[in-house]
Amino acid sequence: MQTEIVKGTDITYEYVHYDENGKVDFSETALRGVSLDVRPGQFIAILGHNGSGKSTLAKQINALLLPSTGTMVVDGHDTKDASKLWDIRQTAGMVFQNPDNQIIASVVEEDVGFGPENMGVPTKEIWHRVKRSLKAVGMWEKRGESPNRLSGGQKQRVAIAGVMAMEPKCIILDEPTAMLDPGGRKEVIDAALELNRERGITVILITHYMEEVIKADRVLVMDRGKVVLTGTPREVFSKVELLRKYRLSVPQVTQLGFELQKAGLDLPDGILTIQELVTELKRLRGGSDGNQD
Amino acid sequence: MGIRIEHLSYIYNEGTTFSKTALSDINLTIADGEFIGVIGHTGSGKSTLVQHLNGLNIPTSGKIYVDGKDIHKEKESLRSLKSKVGLVFQYPEHQLFESDVLKDVMFGPRNQGLSDSEAMMRAREALRLVGLDESVEKKSPFDLSGGQKRRAAIAGILAMEPSVLVLDEPTAGLDPKGRDEILDLTAELHEKKGISVILVSHSMEDVANYVSRIIVMDEGKILYDDTPEKVFVHVKELEAVGLAAPEMVYVMKALREEGFDVDYSADTVDLARREILGALAGKNRKC
Numbered sequence: 001m002q003t004e005i006v007k008g009t010d011i012t013y014e015y016v017h018y019d020e021n022g023k024v025d026f027s028e029t030a031l032r033g034v035s036l037d038v039r040p041g042q043f044i045a046i047l048g049h050n051g052s053g054k055s056t057l058a059k060q061i062n063a064l065l066l067p068s069t070g071t072m073v074v075d076g077h078d079t080k081d082a083s084k085l086w087d088i089r090q091t092a093g094m095v096f097q098n099p100d101n102q103i104i105a106s107v108v109e110e111d112v113g114f115g116p117e118n119m120g121v122p123t124k125e126i127w128h129r130v131k132r133s134l135k136a137v138g139m140w141e142k143r144g145e146s147p148n149r150l151s152g153g154q155k156q157r158v159a160i161a162g163v164m165a166m167e168p169k170c171i172i173l174d175e176p177t178a179m180l181d182p183g184g185r186k187e188v189i190d191a192a193l194e195l196n197r198e199r200g201i202t203v204i205l206i207t208h209y210m211e212e213v214i215k216a217d218r219v220l221v222m223d224r225g226k227v228v229l230t231g232t233p234r235e236v237f238s239k240v241e242l243l244r245k246y247r248l249s250v251p252q253v254t255q256l257g258f259e260l261q262k263a264g265l266d267l268p269d270g271i272l273t274i275q276e277l278v279t280e281l282k283r284l285r286g287g288s289d290g291n292q293d
Numbered sequence: 294m295g296i297r298i299e300h301l302s303y304i305y306n307e308g309t310t311f312s313k314t315a316l317s318d319i320n321l322t323i324a325d326g327e328f329i330g331v332i333g334h335t336g337s338g339k340s341t342l343v344q345h346l347n348g349l350n351i352p353t354s355g356k357i358y359v360d361g362k363d364i365h366k367e368k369e370s371l372r373s374l375k376s377k378v379g380l381v382f383q384y385p386e387h388q389l390f391e392s393d394v395l396k397d398v399m400f401g402p403r404n405q406g407l408s409d410s411e412a413m414m415r416a417r418e419a420l421r422l423v424g425l426d427e428s429v430e431k432k433s434p435f436d437l438s439g440g441q442k443r444r445a446a447i448a449g450i451l452a453m454e455p456s457v458l459v460l461d462e463p464t465a466g467l468d469p470k471g472r473d474e475i476l477d478l479t480a481e482l483h484e485k486k487g488i489s490v491i492l493v494s495h496s497m498e499d500v501a502n503y504v505s506r507i508i509v510m511d512e513g514k515i516l517y518d519d520t521p522e523k524v525f526v527h528v529k530e531l532e533a534v535g536l537a538a539p540e541m542v543y544v545m546k547a548l549r550e551e552g553f554d555v556d557y558s559a560d561t562v563d564l565a566r567r568e569i570l571g572a573l574a575g576k577n578r579k580c
Contacts, residue, residue, distance in 0.1 A: 048468070049468040049470065049471070050438060050439035050440055050466075050467060050468045050471055051438050051439060052468075097466065151334065151335045151336055151535070152335040152336075153335070153535075175466065178465055178466045179335075179462075179465055179466075180335065180495065181333075181334040181335050181495045181535050181536065182495065182497060182535065182536050182537040183334055183532070183534075183535030183536065183537070184334070184335060184535065185495075186537075208466070208467065208468050208469065208472075210469065211540070244470075247468050247469065247470035247471065248468065248469050248470070249469035249470075251540070252498060252539070252540040252541060252562055253540060253544060255562050256541070256544065256562050256565055256566060256569075259562060259563075259566045260566060260569060260570070263566065263570055265570075265573070274540075274543055274544050274547050275547070277544065278544075278547045278548060278551055281548065281551075281553065281569065281573070282551060284573060285553070285573060
């Protein structure tokens with residue numbers, strides 16, 4: 001009886017480079033024994049430096065890449081089983097970094113309908129899905145517009161709607177906010193959270209922005225092809241010095257809490273939000289408005 | 294080397310149905326040795342503006358003066374301008390193309406008419422400046438890591454010895470350490486070589502940490518042009534145009550609402566730490 005929607009066991013992956021004669025020139029190991037369990041409805045975040053293997057791992061989940069050794073099982077299907085490829089891709093949809101590389105139609109609603117149409121969904125049902133998906137990401141009003149007139153954040157939300165319309169159980173977002181302004185980043189992260197919380201879709205978010213993962217159920221930290229740290233956001237972000245070693249950082253509020261701790265203030269580890277910090281500082285201010293929190 | 298922009302407007306596809314005003318009536322003076330941040334939502338005109346600084350975009354109307362000279366008056370001034378103002382595009386590593394790193398960095402100075410040996414000296418110097426040592430010189434640029442590629446691309450611009458360096462979102466897609474490395478490098482070039490730096494960024498925190506003046510763009514116009522402390526006071530207005538204040542400004546705001554005596558303008562972790570310690574020490578003096 002398996003309950004995980006994504007179960008990776010001891011996965012290694014090698015990128016093999018060939019010379020002009022088709023002989024193996026050299027190979028690079030991108031994943032070194034990664035195991036991963038994601039239960040349905042979880043919000044998982046993956047952090048790691050450039051080249052740590054995050055995207056390689058993400059591409060294993062919808063069978064864009066297959067493990068060199070080890071296994072990846074998605075919704076009960078081994079990704080090595082070629083006959084199940086389309087089931088796997090339908091279960092796990094991906095959104096990439098650059099919105100301009102994944103939008104293909106000249107009108108927003110047609111772009112969102114492209115995926116289900118390819119899957120052979122009946123026309124009436126396609127429109128139904130397009131409407132539901134665009135509403136979910138707050139882009140229904142823009143359905144008749146040309147995607148190239150949208151902002152970066154809006155384009156990414158259209159891309160997410162396009163994946164949603166295929167009704168995947170799991171959406172993998174690979175640095176979806178890297179090219180966006182602060183407003184666009186917030187739109188995309190809010191849309192992902194909404195899909196997770198309101199519709200129970202499993203979300204796997206890969207990002208370089210530490211503050212985007214504080215609402216995740218679990219955070220995985222990758223370093224040189226391995227998962228080196230895993231836990232709740234609070235557990236992970238309590239390890240300020242260790243994360244720095246892995247070329248990462250912590251959200252600025254967490255950093256501030258850490259610096260204040262070092263300066264002698266009696267604060268708990270891993271403060272994640274402004275509200276938590278304010279509450280703790282009120283406690284420390286003590287005296288008249290003391291410990292009521 | 295000063296830059297002066299007068300009544301600059303720029304319209305994409307002028308005279309067609311796709312005509313779009315990207316910049317309207319921009320007036321701006323940039324003094325020698327400044328470190329400026331340009332922020333604005335996607336499509337606000339940031340990139341269009343900085344691409345005017347080295348003559349890449351030609352104004353629909355208005356004038357640009359570099360060192361007092363109108364850059365579009367004579368062909369010659371436009372040519373020398375490309376050496377004076379170095380522009381690093383978004384994802385500059387996509388423009389690496391040579392068979393090895395050294396050759397790639399030599400491309401610019403060679404185009405400036407320098408001999409191979411001079412170009413090589415410039416290239417080596419630029420590579421050392423960005424922290425890439427001899428071992429990468431003979432490597433294919435495509436075998437470098439993401440952060441290294443970006444530094445190699447920046448070296449390609451530095452090898453032309455510009456006195457103004459314009460970087461369009463130089464940290465996009467990099468991990469936190471990579472972001473710090475690129476920004477520290479920029480600050481070092483600014484301090485040690487006296488290069489003026491214009492940094493286009495989507496990270497309010499980075500801008501707060503590094504620059505001394507911020508230009509906020511919205512709908513092709515300059516919304517604010519001031520010091521970071523004065524710009525980031527306008528939290529509501531910034532949010533309305535798709536931006537935000539650095540996280541620390543929100544911390545300071547929340548603390549003030551709870552009666553802590555802290556200053557709004559603390560926009561970096563270091564300043565915020567000092568403000569909080571100061572406020573607590575004030576309160577606890579009697580203990």
